[in-house]
Structure formats: C-alpha cells, structure tokens
Amino acid sequence: MGATTIGMMDAAYFVGRNEILSWVNNTLELSLSKVEEAASGAVYCQLMDVVHPGMVSMHKVSFDAKSEYEMIQNYKVLQDVFNKLKIGRHIEVSKLVKGRPLDNLEFLQWMKRYCDQINDNQVNSAYNAAERREACKGGKETNRRALGMGYSSQSSNKPASSASVKASSGAARRVTTENMNPNMNGNGRGGGSAGTNVNAAKHMKDLGKEQVSAVNEDYVKQITELKLSVESLEKERDFYFTKLRDIExxxxxxxxxxxxxxxxxxxxxxxxxxxxxxxxxxxxxxxxxxxxxxxxxxxxxxxxxxxxxxxxxxx
Structure with a gap:
C-alpha cells in the first residue's frame, strides 16, 4: 500500500511527536521544538526537496512566512510538486496554516512515511539542507538560528560547570586552611570555637547530602512510576490498534x-x-x-x- 493511500489506522500515524521532531531536525538540520512550527509549509516543501532533488522551486519557498497569505504561497509550491509527481494526498491547507498541533503532526507523520518509502528508510547523505535553504526567503536567518540553537545546547552546561569548579575550588581552599590551622578562629586568634565551627560545617554538609539523596530517590520513584504508566498505555494502544487493523x-x-x-x-x-x-x-x-x-x-x-x-x- 502506497503512502498516498494509507488508512488512518496505519502504523505511520502512531509515531510520536518527539520521534517526528527528531527526524525533521536531523533531516533538515533544524532545531524545531514543536510540530506546529512546520505550519508555514516551508518544512514540508524542503522534505519533498530531500527525496526529489530539484523538483521543488526552493527560491519560491519562504521560511520567514508569518501571515496565512505567505504560508499559502508555500503550500502552492508544495501542491505543484504533488501534482507533478501525481501524489493523491489531499493537503488540508486551511487547517495546517492555523498551526494546530494535531493537524501538523498527522501531516508530518504522513511525510515521514512517504520519505521513508521513497528513500527505502535510508538517509540522503548527499543532501545539504542548509545550503539548499540559502535560496529561500528567510533561509539564511533560519540557518543562523538553527546553528545558534545547536551551539547553545552543546554549551549550555559550561557556565554551571565553571561555577561548580570555582565553588569546589573555594570550598577546598577553605577546608585546607581550616585543617592546617585547626586552632584559628575567624579573627586569626587561637580559640576553642574553631573546632565547633568545623563540626557545624561538617554537620550542615552531611545534612545537605541527605536532603539531596532523599530528593533524588523521590525523583527516581516518580520517573519509574511514569515509565510503568507509559508502558501500560502503549500496550493498551497496541492491543486496540491490532484489533482495528484486523478489522480494516x-x-x-x-x-x-x-x-x-x-x-x-x-x-x-x-x-x-x-x-x-x-x-x-x-x-x-x-x-x-x-x-x-x-x-x-x-x-x-x-x-x-x-x-x-x-x-x-x-x-
């Protein structure tokens, strides 16, 4: 059965949005975080350009489309490609341009099924998504945003790590100084209160570790419960999907x-x-x-x- 005639109960429509977003971002070198970000139609046009190089007039595609009128121009390009390739899939433009998540998720699910069939589930390694996007309106800005998001995600942990290193270094120096001068109080004079301060600091540190450990255990418990719930729902979904598929x-x-x-x-x-x-x-x-x-x-x-x-x- 071709991708243009798959029924609504086909496995293609059970692919989750996270998997769909990962596929789109990897294929087009983008950084979409929501399926409705494809509502402008530019993403759909470029996905067709991946599997049918040269068939899409990329210079007519606008990644900067904001109004419905601009988005409809992108869908006209897409419809022209569908007509040339004799693809019978109906494009519900009036729904897609509204940016509703379910409508765009369904169309992306169909797109993935179609692209997988054309490419035989293989990635077109020769396709340069960023370079092809350069010809589009707003394509260069989209590339810069995608590149910035990619860099940001890779370097997002660096400030925290640096702060942690500095804090650890400071704490290490304080502990070393206290160990080297066990009889020194805060004013630099010998006194009995130094030992008390060290013990109090150690007690607070141990107390902090216990609290963190308790919080971590609570999170682990919640995550485990959520995983079990998801597994149960997936089994139930697969059961009913199999029954409906048999009926179909x-x-x-x-x-x-x-x-x-x-x-x-x-x-x-x-x-x-x-x-x-x-x-x-x-x-x-x-x-x-x-x-x-x-x-x-x-x-x-x-x-x-x-x-x-x-x-x-x-x-």
Missing part, C-alpha cells in the same frame, strides 16, 4: 467490500478526527441499504415475489 484488513477483502455493513465500518475507520456526524452517516448508509433491498423493483423484492407466486400456484 477484513473489510478490504473483495468478497466482503460490497456489503453495506462493511462499507459503514470503513466509513467510521477512515473518518477524519473532526467529523462528529460519522456515526449518523454510517447508520444512514445502513438504512438506505435496507430500503433498497425492500423497495419495489429491487432484485430481492423480485425474488420474494417469484417465491410467493410459485407457492400460490402449487396450492
């Missing part, structure tokens, strides 16, 4: 696909997320089928009349 396969069987109830089930399976009337439509399909079966002139009615006619002649 059964409904696609040629000998069953014409049956009204099967058509009604398919209507429910392939309904979009924002179609609240799908159950009513499925019931209407069933009722219409029943009327057709019982209406005068139908094959079933003719068969019934023939049967009744034969019975009366026999009597």
């Amino acid at each position: 396969i059964l409904c696609q069987a040629p000998e069953l696909s014409h049956i009204p109830v099967v058509k009604a089930v398919q209507r429910i399976l392939y309904a979009a997320e924002d179609e609240p009337s799908v159950i009513a439509e499925a019931k209407a399909m069933m009722e219409e089928s029943d009327r057709d079966m019982l209406s005068p002139g139908s094959q079933n009615m003719d068969d019934n009349n023939d049967f009744l006619g034969r019975g009366s002649r026999e009597h």
Whole structure:
C-alpha cells in the first residue's frame, strides 16, 4: 500500500511527536521544538526537496512566512510538486496554516512515511539542507538560528560547570586552611570555637547530602512510576490498534467490500478526527441499504415475489 493511500489506522500515524521532531531536525538540520512550527509549509516543501532533488522551486519557498497569505504561497509550491509527481494526498491547507498541533503532526507523520518509502528508510547523505535553504526567503536567518540553537545546547552546561569548579575550588581552599590551622578562629586568634565551627560545617554538609539523596530517590520513584504508566498505555494502544487493523484488513477483502455493513465500518475507520456526524452517516448508509433491498423493483423484492407466486400456484 502506497503512502498516498494509507488508512488512518496505519502504523505511520502512531509515531510520536518527539520521534517526528527528531527526524525533521536531523533531516533538515533544524532545531524545531514543536510540530506546529512546520505550519508555514516551508518544512514540508524542503522534505519533498530531500527525496526529489530539484523538483521543488526552493527560491519560491519562504521560511520567514508569518501571515496565512505567505504560508499559502508555500503550500502552492508544495501542491505543484504533488501534482507533478501525481501524489493523491489531499493537503488540508486551511487547517495546517492555523498551526494546530494535531493537524501538523498527522501531516508530518504522513511525510515521514512517504520519505521513508521513497528513500527505502535510508538517509540522503548527499543532501545539504542548509545550503539548499540559502535560496529561500528567510533561509539564511533560519540557518543562523538553527546553528545558534545547536551551539547553545552543546554549551549550555559550561557556565554551571565553571561555577561548580570555582565553588569546589573555594570550598577546598577553605577546608585546607581550616585543617592546617585547626586552632584559628575567624579573627586569626587561637580559640576553642574553631573546632565547633568545623563540626557545624561538617554537620550542615552531611545534612545537605541527605536532603539531596532523599530528593533524588523521590525523583527516581516518580520517573519509574511514569515509565510503568507509559508502558501500560502503549500496550493498551497496541492491543486496540491490532484489533482495528484486523478489522480494516477484513473489510478490504473483495468478497466482503460490497456489503453495506462493511462499507459503514470503513466509513467510521477512515473518518477524519473532526467529523462528529460519522456515526449518523454510517447508520444512514445502513438504512438506505435496507430500503433498497425492500423497495419495489429491487432484485430481492423480485425474488420474494417469484417465491410467493410459485407457492400460490402449487396450492
């Protein structure tokens, strides 16, 4: 089954947003933190450029698009590519430009499935995403932001580390001085209070370690509980997905696909997320089928009349 015709219950639509964002960022050398950041359409255009080099008019793509009008221009470029490649996937531009997370996540999930099929799950190592983006409006600024974010994430721990080193060094010097001068008080004169101060400092240090250890244990416990909860939810999701997938396969069987109830089930399976009337439509399909079966002139009615006619002649 091609990516352009995959059903809503396909495994492609169960890929999480973190995995999707990681795939987009690695493929396009970007630093997206939310799926709705792809709403302008520029990311979708460049993903198509990865798998079909030269097919996308990158100079017409704007990574700086802010208004819906500017975003729609990007989607026109994308639609032109879809038309050239005869891709039957419908682009719901009016929803995507609103920046709603679920709509953009679903389209990115489909994009990943399509790109994986074209590239046979391989990364196009020859593609230079930053260089291709240079031709786009706002592409250079996007590259600078992506580069800055990458550098920032790599160096974010350096100030804390330096501060820790300085603090540790200062503490080490104070402890060394105290150990070398155990009888010196704060004014540099010998006295009995020095030992008390050292013991108090040691006690506070030990108390701090205990508190940190208790907090760490609490965090570990919470993380463990969350992991178990996620695993349980994933198992439940996979169970119901398998059942629905089996139903979908059964409904696609040629000998069953014409049956009204099967058509009604398919209507429910392939309904979009924002179609609240799908159950009513499925019931209407069933009722219409029943009327057709019982209406005068139908094959079933003719068969019934023939049967009744034969019975009366026999009597």
